[in-house]
Amino acid sequence: MKTEQGAWNPYVAGALSGLLGVFSVVVAGKFMGASTTFVRASGMIEKMFVPETVANTAYYMSKGLQFDWQFLFVIGICIGSLIASLTSKTFVWQAVPTMWENRHGGSVARRGVVAFVGGMVAMYGARLAGGCPSGHGLSGLTQLSVSGFIAAACFFAGGMLMAALVFPRSRQERHG
Amino acid sequence: MALIYGLITGIVFGFLLQKARVIRYDKQLGALRLKDMTIVKFMLSNIIVGMVGIYILNDMGMVRLSVKATSIGANALGGIVFGLGWGLLGYCPGTAAGALGEGRWDALWGIGGMLVGASLFAHTYPVLKSTVYTWGNLGKITLPQMLGISHWPVIIGLVILYVLVLGWFEKKGL
Numbered sequence: 001m002k003t004e005q006g007a008w009n010p011y012v013a014g015a016l017s018g019l020l021g022v023f024s025v026v027v028a029g030k031f032m033g034a035s036t037t038f039v040r041a042s043g044m045i046e047k048m049f050v051p052e053t054v055a056n057t058a059y060y061m062s063k064g065l066q067f068d069w070q071f072l073f074v075i076g077i078c079i080g081s082l083i084a085s086l087t088s089k090t091f092v093w094q095a096v097p098t099m100w101e102n103r104h105g106g107s108v109a110r111r112g113v114v115a116f117v118g119g120m121v122a123m124y125g126a127r128l129a130g131g132c133p134s135g136h137g138l139s140g141l142t143q144l145s146v147s148g149f150i151a152a153a154c155f156f157a158g159g160m161l162m163a164a165l166v167f168p169r170s171r172q173e174r175h176g
Numbered sequence: 177m178a179l180i181y182g183l184i185t186g187i188v189f190g191f192l193l194q195k196a197r198v199i200r201y202d203k204q205l206g207a208l209r210l211k212d213m214t215i216v217k218f219m220l221s222n223i224i225v226g227m228v229g230i231y232i233l234n235d236m237g238m239v240r241l242s243v244k245a246t247s248i249g250a251n252a253l254g255g256i257v258f259g260l261g262w263g264l265l266g267y268c269p270g271t272a273a274g275a276l277g278e279g280r281w282d283a284l285w286g287i288g289g290m291l292v293g294a295s296l297f298a299h300t301y302p303v304l305k306s307t308v309y310t311w312g313n314l315g316k317i318t319l320p321q322m323l324g325i326s327h328w329p330v331i332i333g334l335v336i337l338y339v340l341v342l343g344w345f346e347k348k349g350l
Binding site: 008009013019024035038043058070074111112120121122125127132133144152154165 | 181185188190193194195227240260262266268271279287288290291297304318322334
């Protein structure tokens with residue numbers, strides 16, 4: 001098994017995160033998810049500029065525009081990652097991922113535009129599907145929900161298709 | 177109180193994601209390019225432990241399930257659209273927050289895009305509700321319910337399947 005220097009075994013970290021998920025349901029009655037937080041955040045931002053429009057947008061109203069368990073969960077992920085990276089000296093201020101740079105160059109603007117469009121498309125899809133890889137993938141498959149199996153399979157199908165377009169296999173790779 | 181539990185759960189989850197290197201663009205695209213299955217190993221280990229744990233506690237009456245509704249149209253179409261965006265961004269909503277935490281600040285562009293995508297969705301939802309969502313609407317259903325059998329044979333079968341998949345990844349050196 002290949003693991004990077006200093007990285008935790010993904011099976012151990014994954015199993016521990018599974019236990020964390022079970023504890024979360026027992027203690028707080030909450031299954032992990034992340035994408036609804038982005039709906040609440042966008043609703044809160046819009047509310048500052050066009051409060052009436054937001055009040056008439058049924059989807060925003062159905063989610064409730066306040067800081068809830070999941071909102072703090074997402075902020076916590078950022079903090080937890082910061083702590084882990086600082087304590088293991090793996091924090092890197094990086095604008096362009098290595099794999100991207102090797103194929104598409106180091107332009108921050110180019111990576112920025114693609115990342116922005118990617119985020120927009122991904123979130124639209126996640127909300128349409130009813131969840132993201134944590135809500136549908138982890139929590140959905142944990143509960144054996146049919147929606148989770150369909151969504152998770154489609155996440156990977158769409159992702160593999162786009163990855164093949166962003167990183168087309170060279171002639172050498174196909175034949176070598 | 178729920179807010180504090182959410183924050184603590186998030187911090188521990190983010191810590192584990194970073195330690196396993198799951199939040200990196202290179203790991204996520206590595207999986208989508210079928211070159212490095214680190215994120216799938218993490219996910220399947222999480223699911224195996226979570227599935228067994230949650231259903232044991234559910235049988236004991238200690239937890240309640242919270243199953244998302246199934247609409248084949250919305251789950252499948254939304255899933256593929258999500259995947260296409262994920263392949264461009266290289267982070268999903270949770271891992272984008274984690275990637276930012278370890279200094280990969282291209283995640284910020286992605287988070288900005290996600291906020292715009294969420295807004296677009298909220299404003300187009302009425303149209304979708306009367307169309308895509310009605311295609312193959314099965315309600316809040318689990319796999320054992322659909323098959324009409326007890327959940328344990330399904331769980332045991334899936335654990336065996338997931339372990340076989342993981343064993344295959346190891347054999348292939350992914």
